[in-house]
Amino acid sequence: MSVLHKLRSRQLRRLSRCYSSEDIFRFHPDQPVISDHRVLDEHDYQRFVSRRAAAREPALTRTMTSLAYKVGRQMLSLAEGMPNEGVFPFRHLQLTTTAGGTLTIDGAELATALQYVPSQGLPCLLQQLREYQTTLHRPPPLPRDVLVTCGSQHGIHHVVELLLEPGDPVLTTQFAYTGLHSALRPYHPEILGIPEDADGLVPARLEEVLHARARKGLKLPKMLYLVPTGNNPTGTVLPEARRRRIYELACQYDFLIVEDDPYMFLNYDEPAPPSFLSLDSVGRVIRLDSLSKVVSAGLRAAWLTAPAPLLAAAERLQQAELLHPCTLSQTIMHRLLSDRPALSSQLQSARELYGRRRAALGAALRQADPAADWTEPKAGLFYWLRVRELDDIYNMVFNTAFKRGLMVVPGQAFLFDTNAPCQYVRLTFSKIKMEDIDTAARHLADIIEDEQKLRLQTRAASER
Numbered sequence: 001m002s003v004l005h006k007l008r009s010r011q012l013r014r015l016s017r018c019y020s021s022e023d024i025f026r027f028h029p030d031q032p033v034i035s036d037h038r039v040l041d042e043h044d045y046q047r048f049v050s051r052r053a054a055a056r057e058p059a060l061t062r063t064m065t066s067l068a069y070k071v072g073r074q075m076l077s078l079a080e081g082m083p084n085e086g087v088f089p090f091r092h093l094q095l096t097t098t099a100g101g102t103l104t105i106d107g108a109e110l111a112t113a114l115q116y117v118p119s120q121g122l123p124c125l126l127q128q129l130r131e132y133q134t135t136l137h138r139p140p141p142l143p144r145d146v147l148v149t150c151g152s153q154h155g156i157h158h159v160v161e162l163l164l165e166p167g168d169p170v171l172t173t174q175f176a177y178t179g180l181h182s183a184l185r186p187y188h189p190e191i192l193g194i195p196e197d198a199d200g201l202v203p204a205r206l207e208e209v210l211h212a213r214a215r216k217g218l219k220l221p222k223m224l225y226l227v228p229t230g231n232n233p234t235g236t237v238l239p240e241a242r243r244r245r246i247y248e249l250a251c252q253y254d255f256l257i258v259e260d261d262p263y264m265f266l267n268y269d270e271p272a273p274p275s276f277l278s279l280d281s282v283g284r285v286i287r288l289d290s291l292s293k294v295v296s297a298g299l300r301a302a303w304l305t306a307p308a309p310l311l312a313a314a315e316r317l318q319q320a321e322l323l324h325p326c327t328l329s330q331t332i333m334h335r336l337l338s339d340r341p342a343l344s345s346q347l348q349s350a351r352e353l354y355g356r357r358r359a360a361l362g363a364a365l366r367q368a369d370p371a372a373d374w375t376e377p378k379a380g381l382f383y384w385l386r387v388r389e390l391d392d393i394y395n396m397v398f399n400t401a402f403k404r405g406l407m408v409v410p411g412q413a414f415l416f417d418t419n420a421p422c423q424y425v426r427l428t429f430s431k432i433k434m435e436d437i438d439t440a441a442r443h444l445a446d447i448i449e450d451e452q453k454l455r456l457q458t459r460a461a462s463e464r
């Protein structure tokens with residue numbers, strides 16, 4: 001039996017011991033959450049919402065569209081600027097699933113799927129998402145709601161628009177998802193990047209930063225953005241105790257937690273820790289969900305969950321920006337989420353597929369030992385490698401590796417200051433052909449070795 005095959009079967013056995021098929025939908029703690037802190041009210045949220053976002057008002061026409069969906073179709077309406085369904089060119093849509101099932105959308109469902117809907121989302125999908133969040137996360141009861149978005153990148157953009165003023169301090173991990181930086185850049189924020197260790201963001205370091213700012217009378221951040229499970233790029237998973245501590249700090253220092261969780265189902269070794277949403281007893285969590293990594297990225301199937309006053313403000317942004325996300329996509333999403341057993345096996349097979357790839361790249365990377373350091377990611381899609389002896393890998397990535405036909409992402413991509421020197425590279429195992437993984441790792445090992453030799457020669461020449 002090959003090493004890879006052994007690894008794979010060991011891993012699959014471990015996974016099936018850890019998870020039952022319904023466990024894949026469990027993101028709440030065993031015990032209900034109790035907090036001594038005060039629940040935020042409408043008035044509290046006013047200080048979080050940016051001036052720009054607060055200036056937005058609901059469009060009357062959009063309010064009428066929402067009303068039309070709420071009261072049903074028996075109204076005599078001369079009001080709505082919707083197209084007549086008679087002009088739609090499709091009568092029947094049929095999709096065959098990879099599992100062999102058939103998804104047919106026709107009649108009234110198809111007519112709605114081709115029509116304008118309320119900005120918050122397709123009503124039947126919204127209802128389904130509310131129930132889905134309640135079942136998966138069992139959040140403490142508070143007025144919350146969901147908003148359908150076009151991917152969680154869209155949710156990040158909403159959050160930044162919703163909360164930030166130019167120059168505001170923003171908390172995040174030291175290395176963070178590039179899409180956050182793209183959304184933030186025009187605001188010229190003060191980035192407070194908190195270091196991570198093998199278990200993700202270190203709460204003690206977060207506390208140091210907050211404590212020091214409070215002591216110096218500096219502006220305190222309104223938001224902490226993090227990817228709690230399978231951080232992009234570091235692959236870390238925050239354990240429950242850290243999540244609880246970070247939540248406590250949010251209450252103490254009065255900030256909101258933006259939980260971006262697209263890798264929640266790609267937790268390879270153990271059932272997922274409780275989500276921040278599940279711990280949110282006072283209304284400090286904005287949660288972003290996405291089906292991009294485990295169902296389809298092109299559907300842009302995602303949603304934002306937030307305390308009701310923040311969600312209403314986000315919906316106003318959505319109205320102005322795009323009226324609503326694609327209804328056809330929302331209809332497909334609704335169908336996918338309706339069949340829980342099929343969804344469960346889709347998610348499990350996605351996790352198994354990536355699990356095998358993670359193991360394959362992990363085994364192949366031994367060729368880069370001891371030139372680089374890394375640990376196997378606990379969740380998500382990325383290996384995060386520190387290259388020894390080099391202060392900066394930029395030249396290695398863009399010159400040496402690129403010329404030899406190998407693409408990896410330089411660590412700078414995950415810093416707000418993309419010009420800063422960085423020793424890390426991010427490797428993704430999601431899409432490369434399985435048969436190419438070993439060759440790619442060998443090339444990487446050779447390239448690192450060559451760069452290290454070059455660096456030693458340059459150093460020796462300059463010391464001469």
Ligand SMILES: Cc1ncc(COP(=O)(O)O)c(C=O)c1O
Nearest residue numbers: 151152153177227232290292302
């Ligand atoms: C942490 C994180 N957030 C958001 C996204 C974007 O996801 P979506 O396709 O849902 O917009 C990605 C994609 O790589 C990601 O890694």
